[in-house]
Amino acid sequence: MTLSPRERERLEALVAAYRRLPRDEPPAAVDAAVLKNARGALRTSSRPRWPTLLATAATMTLAIGLAWQLREAEDRIEAQRPAEVAPPPAAAPEPPPPGETPAPPVALTLPPVLEDAPADARDADASADAALEPTRAKAETAPARAATTGELARQARRDEAAPAVGARAAPTGKVAAKPFPAVEESSQASGPPPDAQSAEIDEAREAPPPAAPPPPAPQPAAAAASATQAPAMRDTAANQAREEEAKRAQDALGLRSERARAAGEALSPQAWLDEIARLLRTGQRERAIESLREFRRAHPQVELPPELRDLLP
Amino acid sequence: MSGDAPESSDEDLMLAYARGEMRAFETLYARHRGPLYRFVLRTIRNRALADELYQEVWSRVVAARARYRPQAKFSTWLLQIAHNLMIDHFRRQRPQAGAEETELVLASLDAPEHERPDQQLSEFEQRRRIELALEELPPEQREAFLLRAEQELGIEEIAEVAGVGRETAKSRLRYALAKLRERLAS
Numbered sequence: 001m002t003l004s005p006r007e008r009e010r011l012e013a014l015v016a017a018y019r020r021l022p023r024d025e026p027p028a029a030v031d032a033a034v035l036k037n038a039r040g041a042l043r044t045s046s047r048p049r050w051p052t053l054l055a056t057a058a059t060m061t062l063a064i065g066l067a068w069q070l071r072e073a074e075d076r077i078e079a080q081r082p083a084e085v086a087p088p089p090a091a092a093p094e095p096p097p098p099g100e101t102p103a104p105p106v107a108l109t110l111p112p113v114l115e116d117a118p119a120d121a122r123d124a125d126a127s128a129d130a131a132l133e134p135t136r137a138k139a140e141t142a143p144a145r146a147a148t149t150g151e152l153a154r155q156a157r158r159d160e161a162a163p164a165v166g167a168r169a170a171p172t173g174k175v176a177a178k179p180f181p182a183v184e185e186s187s188q189a190s191g192p193p194p195d196a197q198s199a200e201i202d203e204a205r206e207a208p209p210p211a212a213p214p215p216p217a218p219q220p221a222a223a224a225a226s227a228t229q230a231p232a233m234r235d236t237a238a239n240q241a242r243e244e245e246a247k248r249a250q251d252a253l254g255l256r257s258e259r260a261r262a263a264g265e266a267l268s269p270q271a272w273l274d275e276i277a278r279l280l281r282t283g284q285r286e287r288a289i290e291s292l293r294e295f296r297r298a299h300p301q302v303e304l305p306p307e308l309r310d311l312l313p
Numbered sequence: 314m315s316g317d318a319p320e321s322s323d324e325d326l327m328l329a330y331a332r333g334e335m336r337a338f339e340t341l342y343a344r345h346r347g348p349l350y351r352f353v354l355r356t357i358r359n360r361a362l363a364d365e366l367y368q369e370v371w372s373r374v375v376a377a378r379a380r381y382r383p384q385a386k387f388s389t390w391l392l393q394i395a396h397n398l399m400i401d402h403f404r405r406q407r408p409q410a411g412a413e414e415t416e417l418v419l420a421s422l423d424a425p426e427h428e429r430p431d432q433q434l435s436e437f438e439q440r441r442r443i444e445l446a447l448e449e450l451p452p453e454q455r456e457a458f459l460l461r462a463e464q465e466l467g468i469e470e471i472a473e474v475a476g477v478g479r480e481t482a483k484s485r486l487r488y489a490l491a492k493l494r495e496r497l498a499s
Contacts, residue, residue, distance in 0.1 A: 007487065017497075018447070024351050030350075034342065035339065037371070041375045
């Protein structure tokens with residue numbers, strides 16, 4: 001201090017007088033409030049640590065889990081794409097192995113036709129599917145059907161490779177997809193229409209004796225003799241028959257009749273006759289006659305209905 | 314109030330509190346609660362307001378614990394906080410006035426009638442005269458005297474707390490001394 005000694009003396013006297021004044025102290029409530037605030041500040045500063053860390057860890061875990069799930073979902077989508085795309089490749093033309101009868105060649109024109117008339121085709125498919133059970137039993141006893149064992153097996157492999165093309169799942173298009181590869185094989189052989197193929201596939205899986213495909217006129221004869229002929233000879237005849245079938249099957253109605261006829265081959269006698277009658281009603285007289293001839297060869301003991309009796313000489 | 318080891322300085326206690334030691338704060342508070350309260354009370358001259366400002370001073374100390382640096386003396390830092398709060402209070406009372414004008418107006422305020430020094434005084438009343446004389450001082454002079462009388466601060470420290478130069482602090486203390494002597498002698 002730079003006060004003079006006199007000033008300092010006077011100041012000290014005043015300070016002494018001041019200090020004799022009541023010594024006011026803060027009230028107890030004020031003390032408590034100050035200490036409470038000081039204590040609370042320490043709790044606040046230390047509190048957010050672990051909750052913050054916990055929240056951060058939980059958020060990161062959630063984010064990682066979601067990202068992982070999204071990645072798995074994307075992988076599943078990617079894996080399904082090849083399967084979804086499979087039908088066309090599976091239906092792509094595939095030369096029939098030697099000794100096997102190829103699928104019918106009519107399939108290439110199927111999509112637009114089937115799309116335009118899905119209801120009718122589905123009806124045909126449904127009837128074909130419904131007759132599979134009794135048909136299988138018949139197939140075991142039909143020697144002509146033995147010739148198509150290889151074809152059925154090949155169709156079975158196609159179906160397994162393209163599950164999305166399952167005939168039962170989408171009757172018209174899926175069934176139609178099966179024969180697609182056969183179209184490009186038309187130069188080589190014909191094969192059973194999709195409905196017959198689906199039936200044949202089931203038969204191939206369940207009973208070695210195959211269901212005979214709907215062969216043209218020459219083919220039934222070949223099929224009839226197939227029981228005593230070598231498998232190669234039977235296949236050759238079947239291939240030739242299918243070639244003719246492929247040509248006729250370019251027409252949309254002709255295609256349905258082929259499938260119907262093929263379905264009739266695998267159907268019970270009555271169902272076959274019904275199919276023949278349908279062909280007749282729809283104006284496919286020639287096909288009805290051919291199918292009827294085959295029916296007669298396959299079921300000579302079955303009495304024909306009146307409307308069909310006159311078709312054959 | 315509980316006390317800490319006497320050899321712990323105010324600065325060490327404040328740093329310890331900043332680290333989370335509540336007992337350090339309790340010790341620090343016990344040391345400074347009285348002088349600080351009286352300093353605020355006699356400067357503000359209103360008990361309710363003094364209680365409020367006093368609490369606010371300690372709230373600011375708690376809030377600023379992480380920023381406290383031991384280079385600054387704790388008591389000086391504490392008193393500076395109190396000083397600023399009281400100046401803010403005076404300015405709020407007269408927002409258009411500057412600091413000096415505020416102090417002049419406050420200095421011209423008459424003391425309450427029952428506190429006038431012309432009454433016959435007992436010893437109690439004599440002490441009361443000192444209080445009244447203090448209350449009649451301009452705030453800055455009163456503050457300077459109280460920092461000397463209550464906190465035992467030197468002129469340098471008074472200047473530091475008040476945020477003024479050394480000479481200004483000395484002038485304020487001299488003027489406070491002169492007016493008190495004159496008031497008590499009358």
